[in-house]
Amino acid sequence: AKGDPAKGKQIVDTVCAACHGVDGNSVAAANPTIAGQSQQYLYSQLKAFKTGERKNPTMLGMTAGLSDDDMHNLAAYFSQQKPKDREAADKALLPLGAKIYRVGNPASHVPACMACHGPAGKGLPEQFPRVGSQHAGYIAKQLADFKAGADRKNLMMTDIAGRMTDAEMKAVAEYISGL
Ligand code: HEM
Numbered sequence: 001a002k003g004d005p006a007k008g009k010q011i012v013d014t015v016c017a018a019c020h021g022v023d024g025n026s027v028a029a030a031n032p033t034i035a036g037q038s039q040q041y042l043y044s045q046l047k048a049f050k051t052g053e054r055k056n057p058t059m060l061g062m063t064a065g066l067s068d069d070d071m072h073n074l075a076a077y078f079s080q081q082k083p084k085d086r087e088a089a090d091k092a093l094l095p096l097g098a099k100i101y102r103v104g105n106p107a108s109h110v111p112a113c114m115a116c117h118g119p120a121g122k123g124l125p126e127q128f129p130r131v132g133s134q135h136a137g138y139i140a141k142q143l144a145d146f147k148a149g150a151d152r153k154n155l156m157m158t159d160i161a162g163r164m165t166d167a168e169m170k171a172v173a174e175y176i177s178g179l
């Protein structure tokens with residue numbers, strides 16, 4: 001694959017580390033952990049922020065000065081980092097979260113998440129992102145963004161999130177964070 005992780009690391013140290021951590025493990029729930037995410041997915045998101053297809057003012061600013069090579073290098077670097085395990089904080093939400101993730105909700109035609117994000121949340125090659133070990137707050141925001149359809153769009157996820165209730169989104173986000 002394209003991309004030189006050592007060159008990516010130089011940008012990480014001065015720019016990205018403040019929010020995503022030097023090894024891609026972020027502390028604040030609003031900033032996603034991007035360690036161990038697939039290289040193709042990382043590149044696709046950087047490009048989407050830069051073109052404004054995925055709308056986020058912070059990441060629009062961060063990607064404005066990046067070249068296509070920079071984005072390949074950054075994606076290569078973060079894809080090689082290791083995500084740290086996380087524990088679900090609100091254990092009361094886990095039974096509903098597990099049901100949505102592993103079975104879905106047949107009544108409202110929500111499919112099982114694991115069909116595309118894998119039984120352990122590690123994602124599937126290459127376009128289906130890792131979701132396990134992610135901050136629950138970030139996951140819940142992405143589901144809400146897909147559902148609203150303004151800041152983030154995706155054929156599959158817009159449809160799926162559109163069928164989910166707030167309670168289901170919150171529960172599955174909590175379950176995923178502990179995967
Ligand atoms: C999201 C990379 C700098 C804050 C993302 C995502 C990537 C990324 C790939 C999407 C993750 C996903 O879809 O799972 C980078 C790189 C950076 C950088 C390579 C350096 C060039 C920063 C900085 C901040 C920041 C400095 C904070 C000031 C955020 C936030 C999101 C995000 C808040 C989530 C946006 C949303 O809610 O949709 N970043 N980032 N990033 N990043 Fe960065």
Ligand code: HEM
Pocket residue numbers: 032044100101110111112113114115116117127128129130131139142143153154156157160172
């Ligand atoms: C992205 C959750 C089911 C395909 C995402 C993201 C989340 C998520 C949180 C964003 C990841 C990030 O920003 O790092 C879920 C949940 C599901 C579910 C909770 C079950 C209710 C599925 C299914 C498919 C799928 C069944 C395939 C048919 C995708 C794809 C993306 C994605 C392709 C990347 C979208 C993009 O490029 O912007 N999902 N997902 N997901 N999901 Fe799902």
